[in-house]
Amino acid sequence: SGPVTIYHALGNSLNIPIVRIINQMGGPEKLLKLYRQIGFDNLTKPSRNYGLSLAIGSGEVTLLDATNAFATISQKGQHTNSIIYDNQEQQETQQLFSADSAYLVTSIISDNSARTAAFGTRSNLRFPFPCAVKTGTSTDFRDNWCIGFTKDYTVGVWVGNLDNSPMRGITGVSGAGPIFHAVMSELHKKNHPESFQTPPTITSIDIDPHTGKQLLPEHPRYHLAIRTFASKTSAPPIASTSDYDPKGRVYLNNTY
Numbered sequence: 001s002g003p004v005t006i007y008h009a010l011g012n013s014l015n016i017p018i019v020r021i022i023n024q025m026g027g028p029e030k031l032l033k034l035y036r037q038i039g040f041d042n043l044t045k046p047s048r049n050y051g052l053s054l055a056i057g058s059g060e061v062t063l064l065d066a067t068n069a070f071a072t073i074s075q076k077g078q079h080t081n082s083i084i085y086d087n088q089e090q091q092e093t094q095q096l097f098s099a100d101s102a103y104l105v106t107s108i109i110s111d112n113s114a115r116t117a118a119f120g121t122r123s124n125l126r127f128p129f130p131c132a133v134k135t136g137t138s139t140d141f142r143d144n145w146c147i148g149f150t151k152d153y154t155v156g157v158w159v160g161n162l163d164n165s166p167m168r169g170i171t172g173v174s175g176a177g178p179i180f181h182a183v184m185s186e187l188h189k190k191n192h193p194e195s196f197q198t199p200p201t202i203t204s205i206d207i208d209p210h211t212g213k214q215l216l217p218e219h220p221r222y223h224l225a226i227r228t229f230a231s232k233t234s235a236p237p238i239a240s241t242s243d244y245d246p247k248g249r250v251y252l253n254n255t256y
Contacts, residue, residue, distance in 0.1 A: 064156070
């Protein structure tokens with residue numbers, strides 16, 4: 001597919017870009033440390049046993065733990081344990097990652113246009129109110145999940161056969177997705193949730209999907225721009241004439 005944005009990769013569940021990013025950020029060891037902080041207690045093996053595929057679901061976690069991890073994103077990176085019984089103790093909240101990071105992920109997985117290439121415009125992940133949602137499907141369609149959140153609720157759905165036998169092409173969108181959609185719609189039947197609040201340190205930008213650089217309204221490729229968000233302290237550079245040939249075609253780096 002050539003160069004793709006994180007916006008496109010995360011929205012359309014492209015695995016290779018995510019694995020490359022985790023590798024650049026320190027590999028599975030760093031990711032496993034975060035997973036354990038966020039409550040994935042089942043991941044007891046050394047990071048080398050999981051490898052980079054840990055970024056795309058090779059580690060086994062419970063539905064409750066996975067859903068609570070999404071709740072941590074919804075709470076701007078503040079994590080605490082899930083409570084089922086009255087006598088369970090609520091742990092002190094920990095800030096596991098920045099509010100900026102949480103918002104950037106939320107802005108992608110709540111944007112229906114970010115996943116249109118893979119799931120179309122009218123999938124079960126589309127809502128008439130702000131809702132961040134992600135799906136996952138295991139090898140051979142053995143099971144799938146759909147987890148997401150609004151400002152008020154976090155919901156997790158798992159679908160599969162209890163004997164671990166494969167299903168017939170059922171994915172997270174077609175399996176867990178309809179159940180997730182029904183539950184979220186029922187929860188917000190009377191009142192639509194508020195929009196996700198943009199932190200003051202985040203700004204909206206328009207970028208060239210092939211370079212990742214900002215496009216200003218007067219740029220000839222501006223009509224191709226993607227509206228997304230970035231931290232004000234680390235926004236991408238503005239596109240220059242040196243990024244394109246005389247016909248306006250993009251110069252790609254040697255990676256491609």
